[in-house]
Amino acid sequence: MQNDYHNSTIALAGIIQAVSLVRDLAQTGKADEASFQSSIHSIFETDPKDINSVYNGLHGIRCGLENLIQIFSDNPKQSRPLMRYAMSLIHLQKKITRTNQVLNTLKQRIQQTKKQVEYFSLTHPVVIANLADIYLNTISTFRFRIMIWGNSRVLNTPEVMEKIRALLLAGIRSAVLWRQMGGSRLQLLFSRAKIRATAETILQQKEHV
Numbered sequence: 001m002q003n004d005y006h007n008s009t010i011a012l013a014g015i016i017q018a019v020s021l022v023r024d025l026a027q028t029g030k031a032d033e034a035s036f037q038s039s040i041h042s043i044f045e046t047d048p049k050d051i052n053s054v055y056n057g058l059h060g061i062r063c064g065l066e067n068l069i070q071i072f073s074d075n076p077k078q079s080r081p082l083m084r085y086a087m088s089l090i091h092l093q094k095k096i097t098r099t100n101q102v103l104n105t106l107k108q109r110i111q112q113t114k115k116q117v118e119y120f121s122l123t124h125p126v127v128i129a130n131l132a133d134i135y136l137n138t139i140s141t142f143r144f145r146i147m148i149w150g151n152s153r154v155l156n157t158p159e160v161m162e163k164i165r166a167l168l169l170a171g172i173r174s175a176v177l178w179r180q181m182g183g184s185r186l187q188l189l190f191s192r193a194k195i196r197a198t199a200e201t202i203l204q205q206k207e208h209v
Helices: 005-028 033-044 059-072 076-097 100-119 125-137 158-180 185-190 192-203
Strands: none
Touching: 005 033, 005 059, 005 076, 005 158, 005 185, 033 059, 033 100, 033 125, 033 158, 059 192, 076 100, 076 125, 076 158, 100 125, 125 158, 185 192
């Protein structure tokens, strides 16, 4: 897969899509189903033919691209919570790549859960529950934790928390891809306009998105 701004922007949009869905779920208990499916799909695409197929086509990452453009526009207050989540996932992804035991467990358990998708469906409660359990037993073992802010009544719903943990796992998968595509913290600090323009260009490809 080619290493350029186009690809790293798509991967970054994958992170932003995951955390925007986490925000929506935490606040309302609901999230866009098509975007949710695309984010969950990305977890199981471990050997994609190209970056678009990670999200089941560019249409699957529309929500992430739109939110990415908004974040890198002129409203830093509104974008702060999403960027906090995103930077936390990027931080966790770096820790995972340095911990072979966690990395190997992640790979094994995702492959096992992938087999369940064949019997149930991509977002069946059994599959989501297993993805949430993978997150709890691997990524949640690190001292660094992601604090989720939202409606306490909603966050006390087990089904919602399982979806949130599954989406955090999807966000980390996109963070891995972002690093592979040359993404860096320096880009987020100094190339925001270029990333935004790239996201806008991708969205304009209406025949694909």
